[in-house]
Amino acid sequence: MQALWLTIRLAGIVTLILLLVGTPIAWGLARAKSWWKVPVGALVALPLVLPPSVLGFYLLLAMGPHGPVGRLTESLGIAALPFTFWGLVVASVFYSLPFMVQPLQTAFESIGERPLEVAATLRASPMDAFFTVAVPLALPGFITASVLTFAHTVGEFGVVLMIGGNVPGVTRVASVQVYDHVEALEFMQAHRLSLVMLLFSFVVLLALYAWRPAARRVG
């Protein structure tokens, strides 16, 4: 149970952080006409193709005592991030970034320029127009992106193992717990946890697909 609760807490926090971080990135990518759009888009998509262990390895180096992030945390008087819950959060934010940014970018792009121009002629500043026109029109995109981000964070394994190790109650999330059970030949426990994960994933995807046709009307 501890592992499940930890997993949900991790995924929830990561989804919230990514809503804050991913939205401006997606907005920038959707609206920019500049050359940097392509390299930034590729960078954001990187976690999709990179083996999680590779991503985890680099993050481990960065957050370790000799890495740039590690030095920063040390000078701020915070303990090093690897093998802590917050280290996992930071790593998961990178790992799940494309799952937040890409659906949002698509949603923003499908709104088009016009509603924002209309808002401007109706005296709305760009910021005002973003919150009162772009966000409500992109709401289905926000829901899709949040669900995918949450679910994907729940399913991560490789990065967790590299960054978090296997500290009970701190970094031992459900996917790692299953691995442990199997290693210890505790197949019954592995079964129980795996079944929960399986049902969870299926229900999430079912809800997403069932709800999507209604979303298509918007835009």
Add this chain to the structure above:
Amino acid sequence: MTAEGIAARFRLGWGRFTLDVDLALPGRGVTVLFGRSGSGKTTLLRCIAGLERAPGGRLVVDGEVWQDENRWLPTHERPVGYVFQEASLFAHLSVMGNLQYGLRRANASRAISLEHAIELLGIGHLLDRKPDRLSGGERQRVGIARALAVSPRLLLMDEPLSSLDAARKSEILRYIERLREELKIPIIYVSHAIDEVTRLADKLVLISDGRVTGMGSVQELTSRLDLRSQIGRFEGGAIIDARVVSQDLATGIAKLAFDGGELMTTDVDALAGERVRVRIRARDVSIALDCPKNISVLNCLPGVVAEIGQDGGSSADVRMKVGNTSIIARITRHSIRNLRLEPGVEVFALVKAVSLDRHSVGFS
């Protein structure tokens, strides 16, 4: 520089298209920017609204600088109302929500109340609906009311009728005519349809390839032979202002008076005393040296040949002065030679049909 009116100078280039205009537009009435699609008239309108940035441009409205070297008012700070080609209503808001969006943000004095805008456009029964439950014509009416609800000092309309069918078009035209009657704000209206020009325009600006090729009153520009190719050869012709003198209900024939004579016509949807605008297509006008008897054509107007157009191959445009009014006829060069037509020759213009558009108020 006059305090009233709009002075606009924009230069803008994208690839092969360039916009290069320097204009002084009146601060009242309806000014129609007329030109083919791709001529740059919408771009000019977007520059005025601040939706397009033309570096180095200058825009002064009623003595207030909206754009010059040191100043650039963003769109949301310009006191304009903008009606887009498609109504572009916010899909997530009801009709009322759409109307209130701008209303809540406009801090200007309420020259036009929301109730007035709703009443003007006849949308009182639609307020609770979502945009996807409206017809095309209703959507555009809401779009216009939404633009008015911010009490703009200048109303910009970008081909608001182009996405509608003929019936919806004439319905919305009636509403736009009411606007010009009841609201004292200048309207800049982009169009490529000559019937909209006839009905609405007080002043006409012709735009071609990003440049202004003619500017003046509708009567003046439509009677210029050198601009005929831009205004439309087939449908084109002189546009004149007239007044309904009488309506004979038995025969369906109405008598119109204009500055130069009288015109008989049918199917006039206006009462005696009302002002109308009449478009006399050049292809519906013949020229005779005397007034023929026993002919079905109702109108035989005495005039003088003023000008004969040079281009056009086997046919040519002939401009005649009938009193103070210009009428254009499109006839063959063969006939011009036969009748020995040249400027100064006294002739009769035989007008077979006129296309008539209501135009009840004028600023002339």
